[in-house]
Structures are given as structure tokens and as C-alpha cells.
Amino acid sequence: MLNRVRSAVAHLVSSGGAPPPRPKSPDLPNSTSAPPAAPPQAPRSPPARAGSGSAAPARTVEARASFCRPTFLQLSPGGLRRADDHAGRAVQSPPDTGRRLPWSTGYAEVINSGKSRHNEDQACCEVVYVEGRRSVSGAPREPSRGQGLCFYYWGLFDGHAGGRAAEMASRLLHRHIREQLKDLVEILQDPSPPPLCLPSTPGAPGSSDSSHLVGPQSCWSSQKEVTHESLVVGAIENAFQFMDEQMARERRGHQVEGGCCALVVVYLLGKVAIIVRNGEIIPMSREFTPEAERQRLQMLGFLKPELLGGEFTHLEFPRRVQPKELGQRMLYRDQNMTGWAYKKIELEDLRFPLVCGEGKKARMMATIGVTRGLGDHNLRVCSSTLPIKPFLSSFPEVRVYDLTQYEHCPDDVLVLGTDGLWDVTSDCEVAATVDRVLSAYEPNDPSRYTALAQALVLGARGTPRDRGWRLPNNKLGSGDDISVFVIPLGGPGSYS
Amino acid sequence: MLNRVRSAVAHLVSSGGAPPPRPKSPDLPNSTSAPPAAPPQAPRSPPARAGSGSAAPARTVEARASFCRPTFLQLSPGGLRRADDHAGRAVQSPPDTGRRLPWSTGYAEVINSGKSRHNEDQACCEVVYVEGRRSVSGAPREPSRGQGLCFYYWGLFDGHAGGRAAEMASRLLHRHIREQLKDLVEILQDPSPPPLCLPSTPGAPGSSDSSHLVGPQSCWSSQKEVTHESLVVGAIENAFQFMDEQMARERRGHQVEGGCCALVVVYLLGKVAIIVRNGEIIPMSREFTPEAERQRLQMLGFLKPELLGGEFTHLEFPRRVQPKELGQRMLYRDQNMTGWAYKKIELEDLRFPLVCGEGKKARMMATIGVTRGLGDHNLRVCSSTLPIKPFLSSFPEVRVYDLTQYEHCPDDVLVLGTDGLWDVTSDCEVAATVDRVLSAYEPNDPSRYTALAQALVLGARGTPRDRGWRLPNNKLGSGDDISVFVIPLGGPGSYS
Numbered sequence: 001m002l003n004r005v006r007s008a009v010a011h012l013v014s015s016g017g018a019p020p021p022r023p024k025s026p027d028l029p030n031s032t033s034a035p036p037a038a039p040p041q042a043p044r045s046p047p048a049r050a051g052s053g054s055a056a057p058a059r060t061v062e063a064r065a066s067f068c069r070p071t072f073l074q075l076s077p078g079g080l081r082r083a084d085d086h087a088g089r090a091v092q093s094p095p096d097t098g099r100r101l102p103w104s105t106g107y108a109e110v111i112n113s114g115k116s117r118h119n120e121d122q123a124c125c126e127v128v129y130v131e132g133r134r135s136v137s138g139a140p141r142e143p144s145r146g147q148g149l150c151f152y153y154w155g156l157f158d159g160h161a162g163g164r165a166a167e168m169a170s171r172l173l174h175r176h177i178r179e180q181l182k183d184l185v186e187i188l189q190d191p192s193p194p195p196l197c198l199p200s201t202p203g204a205p206g207s208s209d210s211s212h213l214v215g216p217q218s219c220w221s222s223q224k225e226v227t228h229e230s231l232v233v234g235a236i237e238n239a240f241q242f243m244d245e246q247m248a249r250e251r252r253g254h255q256v257e258g259g260c261c262a263l264v265v266v267y268l269l270g271k272v273a274i275i276v277r278n279g280e281i282i283p284m285s286r287e288f289t290p291e292a293e294r295q296r297l298q299m300l301g302f303l304k305p306e307l308l309g310g311e312f313t314h315l316e317f318p319r320r321v322q323p324k325e326l327g328q329r330m331l332y333r334d335q336n337m338t339g340w341a342y343k344k345i346e347l348e349d350l351r352f353p354l355v356c357g358e359g360k361k362a363r364m365m366a367t368i369g370v371t372r373g374l375g376d377h378n379l380r381v382c383s384s385t386l387p388i389k390p391f392l393s394s395f396p397e398v399r400v401y402d403l404t405q406y407e408h409c410p411d412d413v414l415v416l417g418t419d420g421l422w423d424v425t426s427d428c429e430v431a432a433t434v435d436r437v438l439s440a441y442e443p444n445d446p447s448r449y450t451a452l453a454q455a456l457v458l459g460a461r462g463t464p465r466d467r468g469w470r471l472p473n474n475k476l477g478s479g480d481d482i483s484v485f486v487i488p489l490g491g492p493g494s495y496s
Numbered sequence: 497m498l499n500r501v502r503s504a505v506a507h508l509v510s511s512g513g514a515p516p517p518r519p520k521s522p523d524l525p526n527s528t529s530a531p532p533a534a535p536p537q538a539p540r541s542p543p544a545r546a547g548s549g550s551a552a553p554a555r556t557v558e559a560r561a562s563f564c565r566p567t568f569l570q571l572s573p574g575g576l577r578r579a580d581d582h583a584g585r586a587v588q589s590p591p592d593t594g595r596r597l598p599w600s601t602g603y604a605e606v607i608n609s610g611k612s613r614h615n616e617d618q619a620c621c622e623v624v625y626v627e628g629r630r631s632v633s634g635a636p637r638e639p640s641r642g643q644g645l646c647f648y649y650w651g652l653f654d655g656h657a658g659g660r661a662a663e664m665a666s667r668l669l670h671r672h673i674r675e676q677l678k679d680l681v682e683i684l685q686d687p688s689p690p691p692l693c694l695p696s697t698p699g700a701p702g703s704s705d706s707s708h709l710v711g712p713q714s715c716w717s718s719q720k721e722v723t724h725e726s727l728v729v730g731a732i733e734n735a736f737q738f739m740d741e742q743m744a745r746e747r748r749g750h751q752v753e754g755g756c757c758a759l760v761v762v763y764l765l766g767k768v769a770i771i772v773r774n775g776e777i778i779p780m781s782r783e784f785t786p787e788a789e790r791q792r793l794q795m796l797g798f799l800k801p802e803l804l805g806g807e808f809t810h811l812e813f814p815r816r817v818q819p820k821e822l823g824q825r826m827l828y829r830d831q832n833m834t835g836w837a838y839k840k841i842e843l844e845d846l847r848f849p850l851v852c853g854e855g856k857k858a859r860m861m862a863t864i865g866v867t868r869g870l871g872d873h874n875l876r877v878c879s880s881t882l883p884i885k886p887f888l889s890s891f892p893e894v895r896v897y898d899l900t901q902y903e904h905c906p907d908d909v910l911v912l913g914t915d916g917l918w919d920v921t922s923d924c925e926v927a928a929t930v931d932r933v934l935s936a937y938e939p940n941d942p943s944r945y946t947a948l949a950q951a952l953v954l955g956a957r958g959t960p961r962d963r964g965w966r967l968p969n970n971k972l973g974s975g976d977d978i979s980v981f982v983i984p985l986g987g988p989g990s991y992s
Contacts, residue, residue: 183838196814198825198838224814224854226827226836233835303799318692318720329694331722336891339729340722342679342694358720395832 068167069109070123072101086114089469091457093450101125102152106449106486108457112420113469113479120159121418121481122170122260128153130178132185149185152267153177154485158418160368161258165375168250169243169260173374176242177266180235187231188268194226232268233398240374244394248377259376261288263416264396265487267403284399284414288372290355290364297364297371297391298335301354309386312365313351320356321349354391364391372396408490410443411435413452420482421460424471433459449486456484564663565605566619568597582610585965587953589946597621598648602945602982604953608916609965609975616655617914617977618666618756624649626674628681645681648763649673650981654914656864657754661871664746665739665756669870672738673762676731683727684764690722728764729894736870740890744873755872757784759912760892761983763899780895780910784868786851786860793860793867793887794831797850805882808861809847816852817845850887860887868892904986906939907931909948916978917956920967929955945982952980 069075069083072094083092093108094101101107102125111119130149153174159166187194240262247256263285290297294316301307301314308314316333318340329342330349343349357363364371365381365388372393379388406412415430437455441448462469462477469477565571565579568590579588589604590597597603598621607615626645649670655662683690736758743752759781786793790812797803797810804810812829814836825838826845839845853859860867861877861884868889875884902908911926933951937944958965958973965973 180837194827194836196827197821197841200823200825200840226814230835231827231837234829234833234837235835237833237835238837299795300799303796318722325693327696329696331690331692331727333730336889337730337733338894339726339731339733340690341676341727341730341734344696345693393832398834 067118068122069119070107070125070170072107072123072125073109074098083109084111084118086111089113089461091454091461093454096447100446102127104446104449104488105154106451106453106488107484108450108453109483110420110457110461110481112481115479116163116481118163119481120163120166120258120260121420121483122157122159122163122166123483123485124153124155124157124170124174125485126153126174127151128174128178130181130185133182147185147189149181149188149268151177151181152265154265154416154487156263156416156418156483156485157260157374158262158481158483159258159260160370160373161376161379163258164256165247165258165373166260168247168256169262169374172246173239173243173262173264176239176246177236179242180239181232181268184231184235188228194228194231196226229400232266233400236264236266236398237395240394240396244374247375251375251377256375257378259370259373259379259392261370261373262396263418265414265416265485282401284401286397288370288393288397290362290369290371291358293371293393294333294355295335296393297354300391302335304390307390308351308354309381309384311351311381311384311386312354313348314354315343315349316353316355317349320352321345323350326350364388368392403489410488410490411438412489413438413449414485414487414489415456416485416487417456417460418481418483420478420480421456421484423480424460424475424478425456429459430456449488453484453486456486457482563614565615566603566621566666568603568619568621569605570594579605580607580614582607585609585957587950587957589950592943596942598623600942600945600984601650602947602949602984603980604946604949605979606916606953606957606977608977611975612659612977614659615977616659616662616754616756617916617979618653618655618659618662619979619981620649620651620653620666620670621981622649622670623647624670624674626677626681629678643681643685645677645684645764647673647677648761650761650912650983652759652912652914652979652981653756653870654758654977654979655754655756656866656869657872657875659754660752661743661754661869662756664743664752665758665870668742669735669739669758669760672735672742673732675738676735677728677764680727680731684724690724690727692722725896728762729896732760732762732894733891736890736892740870743871747871747873752871753874755866755869755875755888757866757869758892759914761910761912761981778897780897782893784866784889784893786858786865786867787854789867789889790829790851791831792889793850796887798831800886803886804847804850805880807847807877807880807882808850809844810850811839811845812849812851813845816848817841819846822846860884864888899985906984906986907934908985909934909945910981910983910985911952912981912983913952913956914977914979916974916976917952917980919976920956920971920974921952925955926952945984949980949982952982953978 067080067084069080069092073079073083073092074095075083075092079092082088082090089110091108091110093106105125107123107125109119109121109123128151130151132148155170155173157166157169181188183198250256286292298314298316301312305314314335318331321330325345326347328345330345331340332343332349333340352366355362355364356366360369363369365386367381367388368376368379371391372395374394376392377389379392380386381388411434413434415434417425417430421430433455434452437452438448441451459471460478460482462471464470466474469479471477563576563580565576565588569575569579569588570591571579571588575588578584578586585606587604587606589602601621603619603621605615605617605619624647626647628644651666651669653662653665677684679694746752782788794810794812797808801810810831814827817826821841822843824841826841827836828839828845829836848862851858851860852862856865859865861882863877863884864872864875867887868891870890872888873885875888876882877884907930909930911930913921913926917926929951930948933948934944937947955967956974956978958967960966962970965975967973
């Protein structure tokens with residue numbers, strides 16, 4: 001009865017780099033000033049009713065943007081006010097009436113207890129249709145032949161320094177994924193290996209068969225095998241980059257000052273690509289913090305010392321070095337070390353360390369506690385002009401879970417949650433709640449997943465007592481925004 | 497009865513960086529032209545009898561260096577010739593008579609089948625005594641008070657492009673570890689947390705109590721906790737760096753042109769620090785190949801393009817791009833991606849990729865198949881002057897296994913082997929051989945571990961048949977040098 005698949009929040013984003021990774025002219029659509037067109041998005045979740053009204057003038061949209069909640073909540077103006085009330089902290093879920101979310105997904109959210117003006121979490125749940133691009137086959141498509149692709153999409157976005165980046169990502173990230181997948185529509189439906197090379201221009205001879213392109217090359221015994229799966233992973237990775245670049249371009253006009261972490265699930269052709277954090281039953285994600293990414297950050301500071309602006313040292317020390325300790329020997333770690341050793345303290349060791357602090361208090365450049373995410377293009381070190389963005393990566397970590405490999409039962413669920421959930425709830429507690437709530441409903445009752453999402457949000461929020469929100473064990477509940485998706489993996493309506 | 501702990505070869509070396517990591521003046525002894533003094537190395541394995549005779553003039557030592565085999569084999573001149581015979585490929589083990597290796601460790605080796613002139617593997621097994629350094633306590637040591645530390649040490653070194661680097665590492669690496677540990681002798685024997693800061697000069701007031709140094713610091717809520725274990729890890733990490741730097745300094749005089757991978761086990765105060773590769777029952781190591789380290793290498797090439805010398809591109813392609821494909825779109829991966837995507841081919845994509853090929857054929861800069869190791873300071877790209885060393889890391893990956901956490905039985909062993917073993921032997925096959933051989937001996941018979949090492953070497957070598965060395969299943973045996981340590985974890989004489 002234990003759920004076999006779960007997942008947890010979402011410090012989005014992948015490995016490696018530093019200076020904003022600049023894909024070298026992959027021939028990708030411009031999703032810029034004209035963000036990717038919305039048109040053929042086939043089966044959609046319930047139509048928007050509240051939030052950022054589509055006909056409102058630009059300025060109004062922006063002013064209201066911080067109020068907006070996921071459209072699938074179908075909030076009335078009164079509902080929107082209640083969702084924005086820090087005192088009552090009413091839990092919000094999609095209405096029982098009306099269309100359900102795809103796969104009977106459950107959803108619940110609650111605003112923070114006063115930490116920020118509005119709820120800075122955002123969520124998105126969509127079925128997205130991808131139409132192939134003409135240029136791939138090289139010939140104009142016949143409408144009858146062109147079978148597009150559908151993917152199911154769930155996204156949670158945990159904003160910081162304002163809700164704009166999270167709101168923008170919740171509106172647009174899945175469209176960037178769709179853009180990236182357009183090239184792959186035919187390729188993914190063809191069981192033969194992907195072509196290594198495509199013609200540049202529509203009308204050029206097709207190269208779906210790549211074998212003729214392989215010539216004898218010194219040092220290459222053969223070509224590398226590239227799987228369909230890795231093409232989807234690459235498409236998602238690039239979509240995150242384009243989303244981040246769009247935020248950079250539009251940050252002035254739309255005032256996207258803050259940033260956000262992202263946790264995204266994509267279901268396509270039998271596989272779920274998950275970008276994640278902390279779930280440990282089948283752990284599908286991890287946090288990207290200054291501690292977790294210490295070596296990547298230190299390496300970047302070491303190789304590009306100009307990014308440290310003479311203010312920081314790439315070396316780590318267990319505490320701040322004091323001027324009077326010059327010449328003594330202090331424990332340190334550099335980017336290659338997992339252990340500690342002593343070094344003689346020199347003048348430049350008195351600079352502030354790039355990474356400092358532990359656990360929740362760990363900070364990069366004494367400023368930010370997450371090291372991957374979207375946005376933050378304007379973020380600078382406190383009382384300095386030194387930009388922080390070069391150290392932030394917007395690449396996701398993508399993990400693939402093959403849904404067809406297991407026969408899932410209606411109690412197998414994937415739980416996505418923002419920090420608000422996971423800060424106060426252990427994996428085991430989540431598993432226990434899953435068990436308790438689902439067993440109280442008939443297996444084929446689709447409302448059980450929303451009930452579960454609500455129970456998880458309530459369990460993390462607690463109840464008002466002793467001047468705070470407290471859990472049954474009297475510890476403090478989460479004062480953060482809390483958002484939870486419960487995705488049934490074998491329940492009614494799943495990937496039909 | 498299954499062995500619980502194992503380990504496998506040894507592409508030495510750690511994470512991260514690139515330009516030879518330069519520890520900033522940790523106050524470390526100069527192990528240079530005057531390599532670390534040998535003196536107080538308490539209980540030692542049997543005295544050297546063959547190999548590089550200690551009284552031979554320098555030139556002779558060098559001429560004979562390539563012949564030398566581990567001193568604990570106690571080879572006579574005739575034995576040395578047999579060990580050097582590619583045709584017979586006799587398996588060598590320490591003699592039954594005389595002192596056993598520490599812990600009754602088993603050892604066996606065999607030369608390659610003609611791949612290189614001599615056996616390029618080397619091995620070392622020692623008990624090393626570490627005397628504390630005066631400057632730590634700040635006061636001259638009283639001999640009676642000074643309790644030094646002992647560590648047990650096993651090392652396998654797999655040389656390439658000559659055996660000199662492996663030979664040098666087998667002679668000196670444990671001495672570098674000893675040098676690094678000298679500062680820690682008192683600290684490791686004191687159960688209180690390590691001091692974060694040490695005085696620079698002998699005679700200065702001791703600072704074993706670090707708490708008084710901690711002042712209120714902006715952004716630092718507290719000092720970081722540093723464990724004793726992480727100090728030992730740091731000492732081993734730095735010892736590898738100093739070993740590599742010594743090779744750089746001495747490469748001309750001693751003609752250390754090649755390089756080597758290293759697999760090292762250190763037993764100290766109840767814990768084993770293991771630097772490793774492929775064993776999967778309890779996997780204690782992994783290989784460092786261009787494929788495994790692709791993202792580190794690409795990142796370095798991306799951040800420091802001058803290291804690519806205009807000859808290479810940091811992007812990966814599934815096969816060589818051809819000039820006639822300019823303008824078409826080819827699959828690629830950059831340093832941040834795990835998936836693949838298409839990009840338009842530009843002129844610089846026609847350069848050779850930094851990382852190419854798959855499996856055994858994977859190469860970095862079209863030259864080398866291992867990406868961490870000691871030595872290789874003179875290595876250049878074929879028919880070019882571009883140096884390869886900046887991309888090679890000499891940092892080990894250190895894993896700690898706490899021997900005191902388990903009650904080991906005499907059949908629990910740690911198996912260390914060079915590529916020669918693991919290229920043709922799976923983990924399961926090794927486990928089966930462990931079972932078969934050990935069960936044929938009394939549990940308290942110390943010769944069982946040498947018998948096991950011999951069986952593993954023989955099983956990987958095979959027997960001459962059909963113009964080659966063949967295994968019972970008629971597949972080819974390993975033509976490489978094969979060296980194996982079998983370390984009993986609960987057997988007679990273990991860590992007494």
C-alpha cells in the first residue's frame with residue numbers, strides 16, 4: 001500500500017556552469033518579446049476565470065500580477081481575497097465542480113503567515129499539444145500525416161524577492177518546452193535512432209537516415225548512440241535556458257526582479273521526466289544550496305577570479321578569518337577537496353568566503369541560499385555592485401522515471417511540494433499521510449488526491465495557537481507559502 | 497559467507513579542478529629534491545632485497561628502475577627475470593617463508609603479454625609511523641609524552657607511457673601522506689573538536705581551544721563543525737597534490753615522463769579511507785574516464801578556452817562534424833547538459849571535440865583515456881604542442897568505510913585490483929572466486945588470502961591457447977599487467 005513514487009520540492013536546476021550558458025545558436029524559435037504563441041494547445045485545464053485577466057491593459061496586468069493564483073483554482077474576486085489573507089490562511093484547492101485536473105491530480109495551497117505580501121509560489125498543470133515544425137522533414141506537412149505529440153505537465157515555482165519570476169515561469173516555461181520539442185515530433189515517433197544531423201533549410205533532402213553521413217574519421221571508431229530519451233532531456237534543459245533568457249530580456253519592462261526555483265514533471269510517451277528535490281522513498285530530487293553546490297561555485301571563482309571582484313575568496317573557512325590571525329594556520333577547503341586541511345592565513349584570506357554558513361543559513365556571497373533557479377538577473381551582493389547571477393545556474397537536473405516499467409496501483413502517487421511542505425514534513429510523515437488519507441477513500445474516487453494534497457498542506461501549516469501556527473507536536477508549522485501537487489500514477493484517468 | 501567489503505581498481509583521483517590546484521602555502525614540508533626523509537618508519541614489511549638497490553649509483557638506479565618490483569616480493573635476480581617474462585607470465589606472490597604482509601594481506605601479480613616492455617603496475621604495503629611535529633603544540637616534545645600515530649597503507653599504481661610514475665608513487669606517496677598527517681598527530685588523539693586555527697610559530701601560545709577565537713561575525717551564525725575524519729581526508733587529498741608536484745619538479749632528472757592511476761587504502765584509528773574504482777558489492781571506487789568526467793572537462797574548456805588552443809571545441813558531438821555539413825543542424829551536448837539537442841553547425845564546430853569516443857575508446861583531446869592521475873606533466877596532444885596536463889586532475893576521490901561499525905568475519909575482504917583484473921572480471925565473478933577459494937582453507941590459515949589473490953590473477957590472465965591467453969569460456973584473458981591485493985577485514989592479524 002505504500003506509495004512507490006514520490007517527489008519533493010524543487011530547487012530547480014542543473015549541473016555545471018556559470019557565466020550564463022549560451023547555447024551556440026541552436027536554431028531555436030525566438031520566444032522573446034513575442035513569447036511563444038499559445039495557439040494549438042489542445043486539451044486544456046479549465047479556462048481562466050480569475051487572476052490576470054487577459055483583456056486588462058498592460059499596467060493593470062502587472063499591478064495585479066502579484067495577486068494572481070493558478071487559473072485552475074478558478075478563484076472569484078472574493079476567493080482571491082481569501083487566498084491572499086495571511087491571518088486566516090485558508091487552504092485553496094480547485095472546485096469540486098467543473099473539469100478535473102489531468103490525471104485527477106490533487107492540488108492544494110496556502111499563503112505564508114506574513115513573510116511576504118503575497119503568495120510567491122505558483123503552479124501550473126496543463127496538457128500541451130506539440131505540432132511538428134515543417135523544417136524537420138524538409139517537406140511541407142500534410143495535415144493528415146502530421147500527428148503531433150501531447151505531453152502532460154505539472155510545475156511548481158517557489159519565488160523569492162517577489163513573485164514575478166515564479167508567475168512568469170508558471171505562464172511560459174511549458175511553452176518553451178513545447179518550442180524545444182517541435183523539432184522532435186517526427187523523430188520521437190520514429191523507432192529508429194535519431195538522425196545525428198538535420199538539414200538546415202526546409203526543402204533540403206531529408207536526413208532521417210543518418211548512417212550515410214558517417215564517414216571514417218580518425219579517432220572515431222563509430223558514432224555515439226543518442227537515445228530518444230536524451231533528446232527530450234536536452235529539450236527540457238534548453239527550455240529552462242530560454243525561459244531564463246526571456247526573463248533577462250524582459251526584466252525591465254515587466255519588473256521581473258526576483259527569481260524562483262522550479263519543480264517540473266513532464267509526461268511524454270510513457271516516461272516522466274522529473275526535475276526535483278527531497279523525496280526519499282524514491283528520491284526524485286535534491287536541493288541546490290550553496291553547500292550542495294560548493295565545489296561548482298568554488299571552481300568558478302577559482303577559474304574566473306574577476307567574478308569575485310576582490311571582495312570574496314573562493315576558499316572555504318569554517319568561520320570568518322580575523323585580521324589578527326594573519327600568519328596563523330586555519331582550516332580551509334578549496335574546490336577540489338572534500339576534507340579540510342590547515343593553511344597559513346594570508347591577506348586575501350581575509351576576504352569574505354564565496355560560500356559560508358550551514359544548513360538553512362548557508363549563503364552564497366553572503367546573499368542567497370539557493371544556487372540554481374530562473375531569474376535573479378538584477379541580484380547584487382548587499383551593499384556592493386557585484387553581480388550574483390554568474391554563479392547561479394539555470395540548468396535543471398532531469399531525472400527520468402519510466403512509468404511503463406511498473407504496474408502502478410491507485411495508491412502510487414508522486415508528491416510535489418514547495419519548501420513550505422518539506423521544511424517541516426519528513427518523507428516518512430508524508431508517506432504516512434498518503435497511507436492514511438488514501439485508505440479513507442474508495443480507490444476509484446478521484447477526489448481522494450485533492451483531499452490528500454489538502455491534508456499535506458494543512459499538516460505543514462498547522463493551526464493557530466500560542467501566537468503562531470503550530471503542529472500537533474507543538475512545534476512551529478511552516479510560515480512559508482505551501483503548495484502541493486499529488487499526481488496519481490496508477491489512478492483513474494492516468495495517462496490514458 | 498559472502499564478503500561484505502570489497503574494492504576495485506583505482507583510477508585515482510578526485511573532483512573538480514583543472515589548472516594544477518595550488519594549495520596556497522599550507523605550511524607543508526618540502527618533499528622536493530630532498531624527498532621526505534624515511535627515518536622513523538616503525539614496523540616495516542620485509543626489508544628490500546631486490547629491485548633498485550640502495551647503494552647503486554644514480555644512473556644505474558634509473559636504468560634498473562623499470563625492472564623493479566615491489567620489495568615485499570623479495571625477488572632474487574633470477575626471480576626478477578621470471579617476473580619480467582612476457583611469454584611465461586608467471587604469477588608472483590610474496591614467499592611463504594619470512595614475515596607476512598600486515599594483516600596477512602594477500603598479493604599476486606603478473607606481467608602483461610607484451611603490451612609494454614616491463615610490468616607498469618606497482619604496489620606498496622606498509623605500516624607507517626607518524627611522529628608529531630613540534631610546532632603544533634608549540635613546545636618542544638618530551639619523547640615520553642609524544643605518542644605518534646600508526647597507519648596501515650596499501651597502494652596499487654597502474655602506470656601508462658612508462659612505469660616511472662607508478663614506481664615513484666609506490667615509493668613516495670605514503671611518505672607524503674605521513675608528512676601531511678604530522679600536524680594532526682595530537683589533534684587526532686584528542687577527542688575534542690579540532691582547533692580551527694593553529695599558531696604559526698613554535699612557542700606561540702597553543703590554540704587547541706578554538707572557541708575563544710570565535711567572534712560575532714556578520715552572516716556567520718556559528719563556526720562550522722570540522723570532524724577528525726575530514727582532516728584525514730584533507731591530508732590524503734593534499735598528499736596526492738604534493739606527490740604530483742614532486743613528479744613535476746623531478747621529471748627531468750628522473751625521466752618521469754609517463755603517469756599513473758592510483759588506488760590507495762589507508763587504515764587509521766579504526767577507519768579505512770579508500771581511493772578507488774569498480775567493486776560493486778560495496779562499491780568503493782569508480783573510474784575516471786573522459787566519459788565519466790565529461791562535464792568537468794567541458795566546463796574547464798568553456799571557462800578557459802585558451803587551454804583548447806584553437807584545436808578543440810568544448811562541445812561534444814556524437815561523431816566528427818564534416819566541413820560539408822556546415823549550416824546543417826547536428827546533435828550536441830555542452831557542459832551543462834546531460835541530454836542532447838540540435839545546433840546549427842558553425843566553423844568552430846569543425847574543431848576536434850575535447851571529449852570523444854565511447855567506453856574503452858573514449859579519449860580526451862584524442863590522446864588519453866584516463867582523466868585523473870599522477871604525473872603526465874610532459875604529455876602533449878599528438879602532433880601538437882598543446883599540453884594535456886591542465887585537464888588532468890590529481891585529486892583523489894576519498895571514501896571512508898568505518899571498520900568498527902561491523903563485526904567482520906575472516907571471509908570479509910577488500911579486493912584491490914588494477915585494470916588487468918577488472919577489464920575481464922565482473923564483480924560477481926570476483927565474489928564467487930572469493931567464496932570458492934576461502935572456503936577451501938581453514939578460516940585461521942593466513943595463506944588463504946595470498947591463494948585468493950593468485951586465483952584472481954590467474955582467472956584474469958587465463959592460459960595460453962589458440963595463439964593467446966584465454967579464459968575457460970574461451971574469451972581472451974587480460975593482456976595487461978594484473979595486480980591484486982586481498983585485504984582481510986576480520987581475519988587473523990587484522991588491525992590488532
